[in-house]
Amino acid sequence: MAIGPTALEARPTADEIVADAAEAHNRLSALDVALQTRLDEIRFRAFQEDREFTPAEAAERKGLLASQGEVREAKVELSFVTLQRLDASEDVKRLKTQIARVNSGLKDDLDRLRRLERYAEIAAKVAETLVKVAGKLAAFA
């Protein structure tokens, strides 16, 4: 059975995940800015006229602040889901495998250096032992 292209293309790459998320994030940021602009307009008008907010303004501000809170919550949620998707991407798995391979090579090099130290230590011990044995043999001679 041939595997259809849709099955292979279903899993987005890290580039695609980030591109989608960045677009959505920027839309939410634009919304946050628009809400803040309206909040500032209301405050500025009251400041210009040196007065408290009217009941209508206070109600609008309450709604604007609630919407801003929701926009920010959506940003957190979007980021969380994006991170989960990135974390599960093939790109991360591939990079993990590659860095593990490099680390394995480094470990081999370190082991080589340690082996060299060990062999030299053994050679020194053998030589010391030979001297001791020779000394004892000479004493018998």
Add this chain to the structure above:
Amino acid sequence: MGRWGALRVIVAVCGGTLAAACSSASYEAPVGKFAAATQTAETSLNKLNDDIRKAYWDVQKARIGRGEFMLRQVAGDCVTVAPKLGDARPETRCRLEMVDRQGKARPFDELAPLDEMVELMAGIREYADGLSAIVQAKTAQAVQGHVNTALGSVHKLATTVAKASGAPAPTDFASPLAQVVNWFVGQYVERVKVSGLRRATEAAEQEAIPGAVKLLRSAAFFAGTGTEVALANQLTSSIEPLGRRPSAAEIDRAATAARTFDNFLRADSGAVFDAMGRAHAALAKRLAQKDVSFAEMAAEIERFAAEAEKLARAVIEIQKLLNPEP
């Protein structure tokens, strides 16, 4: 000049040439700094991962609190299933999920979003530590110590044998021979170290680091959103309630919130990974002796270390502000 005297001269000249050509010792400081900065960057990534976890958890709780979602246990969970005689107990869990009015459920847990990427970053830190361990390995000195001991013993042995057989004591062959052997050992160890560093950095540069930098940069940005939103909310809550005649304390609070947010934005949590990528590229090129001077490489590593420190400081400052000690 005797036989051994000539050898001493050769050893001195070759040893000097070797040190100038490819000494791994000169990489000890920059590679050590690269490893330390990588560890700092890893710590910051882990903190950002934890920050977004907490932020997401708070959002989920707020939504349930507002009645947008209903909390329930996962169907079939939170009960035990008795095993048959001799069988192991079947695995059972007790988990919660939140469900919206359309009946769409999602897990309700406190798991951080990054798991594999945390491991990837740990792998990069392990790699940096590995490079550092290679340049810091005192193999040549250790081996040379053992060679001196061994040859000293051999000389003693020759003296003992000569004495026992009534022959004259042998000339001191051990010291010059040790110099020759130690020169070869030094050269071999240097070759293993430098070629190991070169091979590893080249492979990492071709296969892993640039790709990882791109991913980690994006991950740091999105993981930073939890902090960004917390700081934005703090700023809003310090600015928006200000009356017509705010007090000095209220103004200070707003100014502090804005300054901390500004520091966070300027720290650019992703920049540290770009700096890591540039520092690594410079290190790999320098080891391969390609158009990067030692000073340029060291400067890139310094910049990476500075970025890593800047982000670490910003993360600590933000955490203090967002979670003030009682």
